[in-house]
Amino acid sequence: MTSNIKYMSGVKGLKDIDVDGQRVLIRVDFNVPVDSHNNISDDRRIRLALPTINYCIDHNAKSIVLVTHFGRPKGSFNEKYSLVHIKKRLERLLERKVEFIKDLESSKDIVCASSSQEIFLLENIRFHEGEKQNDKGLSKKLASLCDLYVNDAFGTSHRKHASTHGITEFVDTKVAGFLMMREIEAFSKALEDPVRPIALVIGGAKISSKITLLEAVLQKVDKLIIGGAMSNTFLKAQGYDMQKSLYEEDFVSTAANVLQEAKKFGVKVYLPVDVVITDSIEKPINVRVVPAQDILEGFMAVDIGPATLKLFTQAVELSNTIIWNGPMGIYEIDNFSKGTFKLASAIADCYAYTIVGGGDTADAVDKCGESDNFSFISTGGGASLELLEGKILPGFKNLNRVVE
Ligand code: ADP
Ligand code: MG
DSSP states (O other): OOOHHHHHHTBOBGGGSOOTTOEEEEEOOOOOOBOTTOOBSOOHHHHTTHHHHHHHHHTTOSEEEEEOOOSOOOSSOOGGGOSHHHHHHHHHHHTSOOEEEOOGGGHHHHHHHOOSOEEEEEOOGGGSHHHHTTOHHHHHHHHTTOSEEEEOOGGGTTSOOTTTTGGGGSOSEEEEOHHHHHHHHHHHHHHSSOOSSEEEEEOSSOHHHHHHHHHHHTTTOSEEEEOHHHHHHHHHHTTOOOTTOOOOGGGHHHHHHHHHHHHHHTOEEEOOSEEEEESOSSSTTSEEEEEGGGOOTTOEEEEEOHHHHHHHHHHHHTOSEEEEESOSSOTTSGGGOHHHHHHHHHHHHSSSEEEEESHHHHHHHHHTTOGGGSSEEOSOSHHHHHHHHTOOOHHHHTSOBSOO
């Protein structure tokens, strides 16, 4: 059986089709981080979509409609999640005017009316309830805007939504963009015939969505290194009193199961032996390092401790492929950022193939100035973990294949 990665790298790319004179719709992922004033704090995701957009411009596409989601609006208009700011940044990066389409209902008339090449940005697609429901009506409407569909939204490709999946039912020519291809190539290097040992470093706070993947991942990796709030759930499963730490009670038994299964598959598991604790995240005055078994009453574990950092560093140093998803602590706060930042440097220094996935992990790596020292920084968190799990991502499933 061919692997999921091989299947996905077999899809057609932009270079396999002719875009000249065609109306193109590109699903991009402009879900960028913003600060409290709605200023874009990192436009990497927009910049990484430029090769695909520019290719369509240079190859005389008749019109280019860009579709993305941004934030988590609940299926209706919400000013906070409007793409107005994103349009401005996009115009600056492209050095071209971009027409903003606020209303999907009138979008077909607007797009069809264009005589010379125009670039359009459609308002946040998650303002429509049908997007997440993979609704047929919405998929058809989007399909009516194009002759060609290009999916370049790797970060969203594990979602079966109208603009990432449903639309493919109603368009004949559908291909992957350059970013999608780059991502698959990078993961293919790590997962298809990887240089072993292969280590997965997992952390962060999205415990429920990540922990269920770990069972499947055990068949692929040699080492599982667990930190962050994720490890709190595992330490709880070991019987430790986690006090006020963030962990998920409902997944303690899943954690116990992962530990059991790891033994079965011969996967080495590394858990924190010491942790940084505090009784207040907002006012970090009482901050201590204690063994993971000795969390004080009313305190919470917010970072890995120095002994754990040493342990994890040695474990990654003895690996040849390292995939990292999820920070080791609350890295946004100085007092609790050491574990994440120091581990980032340790991984960056390894003579290994190193991949980072996950929005916050990529942000942490960037903040400590190590971005250039990793082999690849993925734009997908959930998507990259589902790749690891062995799934064919819905965003790739219905695209045309080089060999049908
Ligand atoms: P990613 O975006 O890289 O996939 P997640 O979204 O899963 O990562 O998790 C990132 C968040 O996890 C960060 O905001 C960080 O503050 C939080 N976090 C990490 N460790 C802890 C912890 N021990 N307690 C509470 N929050 C934590
Ligand atoms: Mg995150």
